Amino acid sequence: MAEMERHKLRSTKYEVRSIILFSVFYLLSSVFTFAQDINLNRVEPPFWWTGFKETRLQLMIHGKNISVTSIVIDYPGVTVNKINKTENPNYLFVDLDISQGTKPGKFLINFNNKNKLVAHYSYELMARKEGSSSRKGFNSSDVIYLLMPDRFSNGDTLNDNIEGMKEKADRLNPDKRHGGDIKGIINHLDYLNNLGITALWINPLVENDMEKYSYHGYSATDFYKIDARFGSNLDYVSLSDSMHKTGMKLIMDMIFNHCGSEHWWMKDLPSAGWIHQFPEYTSTSYRGGTVADHYVSAFDSINFLKGWFSNLQPDLNQHDPFLARYLIQNSIWWIEYAGLDGIRMDTYPYSFKDFMAEWGKAVLNEYPDFNIVGECWLTNPASIAYWQKDALNHDNYNSNLPSVFDFAMYDALRLGFMEKDGWNTGIFRLYEILSQDFVYPDPSNIVVFADNHDVDRYLGSQQQNISKQKMAMAFILTCRGIPQIYYGSEVLMTTGEDKRYEQLRKDFPGGWTGDTINAFTGSGLSPEQQDMKAFLKTILNWRKNKTVIHTGKLKHFIPNDGVYVYFRYNDLETVMVAINNNDKEIKKIDSKRYSEFLDKFRSGIEVISGQTIPDLSNILVPAKSAVIIELKIKN
Numbered sequence: 001m002a003e004m005e006r007h008k009l010r011s012t013k014y015e016v017r018s019i020i021l022f023s024v025f026y027l028l029s030s031v032f033t034f035a036q037d038i039n040l041n042r043v044e045p046p047f048w049w050t051g052f053k054e055t056r057l058q059l060m061i062h063g064k065n066i067s068v069t070s071i072v073i074d075y076p077g078v079t080v081n082k083i084n085k086t087e088n089p090n091y092l093f094v095d096l097d098i099s100q101g102t103k104p105g106k107f108l109i110n111f112n113n114k115n116k117l118v119a120h121y122s123y124e125l126m127a128r129k130e131g132s133s134s135r136k137g138f139n140s141s142d143v144i145y146l147l148m149p150d151r152f153s154n155g156d157t158l159n160d161n162i163e164g165m166k167e168k169a170d171r172l173n174p175d176k177r178h179g180g181d182i183k184g185i186i187n188h189l190d191y192l193n194n195l196g197i198t199a200l201w202i203n204p205l206v207e208n209d210m211e212k213y214s215y216h217g218y219s220a221t222d223f224y225k226i227d228a229r230f231g232s233n234l235d236y237v238s239l240s241d242s243m244h245k246t247g248m249k250l251i252m253d254m255i256f257n258h259c260g261s262e263h264w265w266m267k268d269l270p271s272a273g274w275i276h277q278f279p280e281y282t283s284t285s286y287r288g289g290t291v292a293d294h295y296v297s298a299f300d301s302i303n304f305l306k307g308w309f310s311n312l313q314p315d316l317n318q319h320d321p322f323l324a325r326y327l328i329q330n331s332i333w334w335i336e337y338a339g340l341d342g343i344r345m346d347t348y349p350y351s352f353k354d355f356m357a358e359w360g361k362a363v364l365n366e367y368p369d370f371n372i373v374g375e376c377w378l379t380n381p382a383s384i385a386y387w388q389k390d391a392l393n394h395d396n397y398n399s400n401l402p403s404v405f406d407f408a409m410y411d412a413l414r415l416g417f418m419e420k421d422g423w424n425t426g427i428f429r430l431y432e433i434l435s436q437d438f439v440y441p442d443p444s445n446i447v448v449f450a451d452n453h454d455v456d457r458y459l460g461s462q463q464q465n466i467s468k469q470k471m472a473m474a475f476i477l478t479c480r481g482i483p484q485i486y487y488g489s490e491v492l493m494t495t496g497e498d499k500r501y502e503q504l505r506k507d508f509p510g511g512w513t514g515d516t517i518n519a520f521t522g523s524g525l526s527p528e529q530q531d532m533k534a535f536l537k538t539i540l541n542w543r544k545n546k547t548v549i550h551t552g553k554l555k556h557f558i559p560n561d562g563v564y565v566y567f568r569y570n571d572l573e574t575v576m577v578a579i580n581n582n583d584k585e586i587k588k589i590d591s592k593r594y595s596e597f598l599d600k601f602r603s604g605i606e607v608i609s610g611q612t613i614p615d616l617s618n619i620l621v622p623a624k625s626a627v628i629i630e631l632k633i634k635n
Helices: 003-011 017-030 182-187 189-195 233-245 298-306 321-338 353-366 381-385 407-416 428-434 466-478 527-544 547-551
Strands: 042-044 056-062 070-073 078-084 091-098 105-113 116-126 144-147 199-202 222-226 249-254 342-345 372-374 447-449 482-486 553-560 563-569 574-580 601-606 625-633
Touching: 056 321, 070 078, 070 091, 182 189, 182 233, 189 527, 199 342, 222 233, 222 321, 233 249, 233 321, 249 321, 321 353, 353 372, 381 407, 407 428, 407 447, 407 466, 428 553, 428 563, 466 482, 466 527, 466 574, 466 625, 547 563, 547 574
Parallel strands: 144 199, 144 482, 199 249, 249 342, 342 372, 447 482
Antiparallel strands: 042 056, 056 091, 070 105, 078 091, 105 116, 553 563, 563 574, 574 625, 601 625
């Protein structure tokens, strides 16, 4: 989430502090007095599985005066190890052990008080799906398509407004919910598959039952429930199953740094330390570099880590052992329940880094081939690399985070095609960032992108110059790493001059009945939009089966006269990419300069145009364009 969104969140008049103060007062007073009535509100996780390597399971149980009860479970293989209480009598944290070999089935959790049964919960242990632990996460063979579910397609108008939920749909208001949902995504999986997309990162779908500004999903009010305005938990499983049938992968967006101020536990905190609290509202500094800073002051460290992201987003204290276990189990629950292929973790450095390392280790322990990408919004490769698993850090910190977003390359792409080419400007910026890949433990497993839901759309950042967007797309789709494309880039969705969030997050054309333009079918698209869509579709579908792009080595040459050339190669194939950043001049490639590659080949096929290049000494690259050439070996 970016600066503009933080300002918008801060501008609301909604007041959280009174809720917190009430909760703290209630906690302190309720230690000494109990009402006679006892009830059970919820058990989380709501169910679990047998067969995990980690046999411990901690249940968070909430209900009025539930702590005065004793718990009885009678099921072979399930042992109650410990019952933990906090200062709030309305919570229990129950440590279970589910031994290896325990059979799937249901059992009752009985809650007794003074030898009387006062409540019970039917708990289910399910069998894990075959091959669940060995599923492959997203990787460099994939292209990730990021979409905002509320703004993509409205497949079910009946869930636009849900009785009892606070915010209603109003498509005319850019800050309100517009009605996009899971059904809308399922309806258009064929479109995405045909386009050449292999993985979906969907902005958070969990419940955000907030008074206002809830469409983006980053203010969770229930970590175990899909927002009913998007659909149900079963709808989410249906989406996952439908994607897997087409060979696509599902990446879930998660947030552990904060929750929404209307989260159900905010009115009855398990303990005063469940969230970070101050005498008055205190914002984070948003300075992620403080975490790895050799010289950071205690003040700046505390302010960054414990300050709130906004006054609608209470900062969670992952050093609370019960909350830490809750969050770890929540991730594993969603992976197993929905068959996830990856997680995108929001605001990754804002949470305590020792907890995040523990979380990553726990997830990868159960799913060794899984992938997680963290949003580490920092501006240089060294700062970003600190957060990737197995980095050689000065403090020996290991995040256990397999992948990070390449925000340094994002910055370079913004300036690279705008500036005049010079000693350290223009297209040289792309070369410079790639030349620093030595700081990453695994540069093939970082996500490269030109834009996302938090920043100006790439076309808008380039003053609507379509040629520059094409160059950027060609680059991220042939560079090392995992490409990510923001929804609508294929049909030239852009931003206005004010760069407001409603411009970054417009409705996808054709996603609503009555839309005059339908990007899914192509109806009403301009010739320029149709051309861009065909351009991306060609490269994306070519890339699907190109192992040389997925895992091949990369060798690049210092940009010369505004032309940047690099090669992707393995033992079987070689691909040449040439990008001409000049405004008007067609450039002829100097084959002698690249002879260490070109001398081995006779001809080539240009991927985008499909044209054969019979003579590699005569490669022409038009101004402001990229060519991708499959090189053919000499006879």
